[in-house]
Amino acid sequence: MLLEAARSVIADRGLHATTVRDVAAAGGVAVGTVTYHFSGIAEVLAGVLELEMQSYSDPIWARAAQAASGRDGLASLLDGLLAPDDRAHEHWKLWLDFWTLAAHQPRYAEWQSRVYRQLHELVERLLTRGVEDGSLTVDDPAETAVELVALLDGLVVQAYLPGSRLDPARARAVIRRHLQRYASS
Incomplete structure (x- = not known):
């Protein structure tokens, strides 16, 4: 519940404009409740991103892995991650804040690197399956995964x-054109 409240506030205001007091107010709890569970706003964002992976990214990754072909899986993954809706926009705003934190x-860089390794592995599996x-x-496939x-x-x-x-639609078109280079004739 607290992470959902924090997600909304951070997505709306940004990490650097959000305080523990803001998170507590959004969650309807005392500041002490937030500080009992989290050492500060950076740790709150890390918790939010772990929740984001479960609620946003994992379903997209799962759909991609279950696609009929490697090429369809890549298209599904990229379309899902570059979606034009508000949910995708909020997701990426949170990730942009986290990239800064991890830098x-x-x-936090270690956790983010682990997520990237998992994404690279998924893309590599989809490329290999496509071959x-x-x-x-x-x-x-390993090198191509890193590039994609x-x-x-x-x-x-x-x-x-x-x-x-x-915009996201144009970004999808760019990456789909790039993906087309690997399509079998």
């Missing part, structure tokens, strides 16, 4: 920032 605090099922042609995730990150940063020239 300065090794314990095996004939829907993709890729020489090195890096492209995804750059598109996310641009597509979900206010006032950007690139």
